[in-house]
Amino acid sequence: MASEKARRWLAQLAPLLGLLILSVILTISSPHFLTADNLVNVLRQSTVNAILALGQLVVIITAGIDLSIGSILGVSSVALAILMREGIHPIVAVPATLALGALIGLLNGLLLTRLRLPHPFISTLGTMNVARGAAMILASGVPISGLPDGFRDPFNGELFGIPAAVIVVGFAGLSVHVLLRRTVHGRDLFAIGGNREAARLAGVPVGSRLELAYAVCGLMAALASLVLAARMNSGFPLAGTGAELDAIAAVIIGGATFFGGVGTVSGTLIGALFMGVLRNGLNLLNVSAYWQMIVIGVVIVAAVVVDVLRARKGDSN
Numbered sequence: 001m002a003s004e005k006a007r008r009w010l011a012q013l014a015p016l017l018g019l020l021i022l023s024v025i026l027t028i029s030s031p032h033f034l035t036a037d038n039l040v041n042v043l044r045q046s047t048v049n050a051i052l053a054l055g056q057l058v059v060i061i062t063a064g065i066d067l068s069i070g071s072i073l074g075v076s077s078v079a080l081a082i083l084m085r086e087g088i089h090p091i092v093a094v095p096a097t098l099a100l101g102a103l104i105g106l107l108n109g110l111l112l113t114r115l116r117l118p119h120p121f122i123s124t125l126g127t128m129n130v131a132r133g134a135a136m137i138l139a140s141g142v143p144i145s146g147l148p149d150g151f152r153d154p155f156n157g158e159l160f161g162i163p164a165a166v167i168v169v170g171f172a173g174l175s176v177h178v179l180l181r182r183t184v185h186g187r188d189l190f191a192i193g194g195n196r197e198a199a200r201l202a203g204v205p206v207g208s209r210l211e212l213a214y215a216v217c218g219l220m221a222a223l224a225s226l227v228l229a230a231r232m233n234s235g236f237p238l239a240g241t242g243a244e245l246d247a248i249a250a251v252i253i254g255g256a257t258f259f260g261g262v263g264t265v266s267g268t269l270i271g272a273l274f275m276g277v278l279r280n281g282l283n284l285l286n287v288s289a290y291w292q293m294i295v296i297g298v299v300i301v302a303a304v305v306v307d308v309l310r311a312r313k314g315d316s317n
Contacts, residue, residue, distance in 0.1 A: 012255060015255055015270040015274065019270055019273060022274060022278060026284070033280070033281060038284075043273075044166070046276030049247055049272045050172075050269055051220050053247040055176075056217060058220075059214060060248075060263060062210060062213050063193045063260025064213065065120050066120065066124045066217045067125050068244070069224075069244050073221045073222070075138070076100055077135075077228060077229040077235040077236060077240075078139045078237050080097040080147075081235025082235065097222050101220075102216075102219040102222065105214045105219060108214040109210050113208075132241075136237045138237070139236075145234040147234065155226065155230030172220060176220075179216070188209045190261055193262070194261035221240075225239070248300070253274050254268040275299075279296070
């Protein structure tokens with residue numbers, strides 16, 4: 001019993017330990033890494049992936065996956081820019097954008113539960129292409145720039161020296177934590193990921209809970225689009241391309257598993273920070289963009305391999 005608790009404790013500390021080791025390596029390799037300006041920049045650059053990863057976490061806990069979050073981010077940013085270009089006040093445009101993201105996410109859930117598609121990979125892959133195509137059509141393939149200061153300033157400012165975007169991540173993380181750990185809906189999501197059939201037999205409304213999970217994931221993608229649009233001062237139809245891979249990697253590095261039933265908000269945020277530190281370090285070391293793609297790909301594959309080995313070890317026990 002004691003060894004089992006120790007194993008779980010070490011598993012929870014592993015993401016933080018990995019982040020610390022990477023930070024030490026980069027501190028030794030580059031004199032520019034451990035500076036206040038660079039560390040703040042890492043936090044800023046990690047915010048979008050952190051928010052996306054929080055949404056992905058909710059889905060992965062159910063043993064699902066959402067490949068459409070990058071495209072939802074893109075179409076949400078375009079919709080936001082169009083609304084404000086037409087004179088819609090940010091007080092209206094922002095909730096409308098969040099609602100759009102949640103609706104697309106809900107559509108993913110409905111395709112999975114109502115049409116009974118065999119795997120979320122299929123439904124979200126289709127939605128990924130539809131949403132990206134819609135973003136390109138709405139924006140005519142070009143960025144829509146010139147967002148009002150009334151929208152951009154709150155996201156680009158600081159509060160007590162903390163970047164506003166980081167505060168948004170903190171709020172999103174707290175909200176997801178409460179959902180997962182303090183509500184019956186969250187407990188049901190873990191139960192579904194642990195054993196869907198057993199959860200169904202226990203009276204868990206599996207369909208509606210899965211729809212909730214994908215809606216939350218879409219909502220987080222739309223929230224990430226707000227942060228990115230404010231930073232870029234535009235709605236960009238190609239924004240978020242490939243972002244789903246970084247988000248998935250952050251969740252798995254953070255201790256969750258593709259097999260469902262496991263995952264924490266704190267681990268996911270550490271995973272997102274790990275990815276941000278890694279990308280920042282590669283830039284500081286002047287690693288070419290092509291080699292960066294290879295390194296990130298290796299990290300993602302390594303995270304999946306560790307996840308599979310961890311699951312096999314759990315099965316053998």
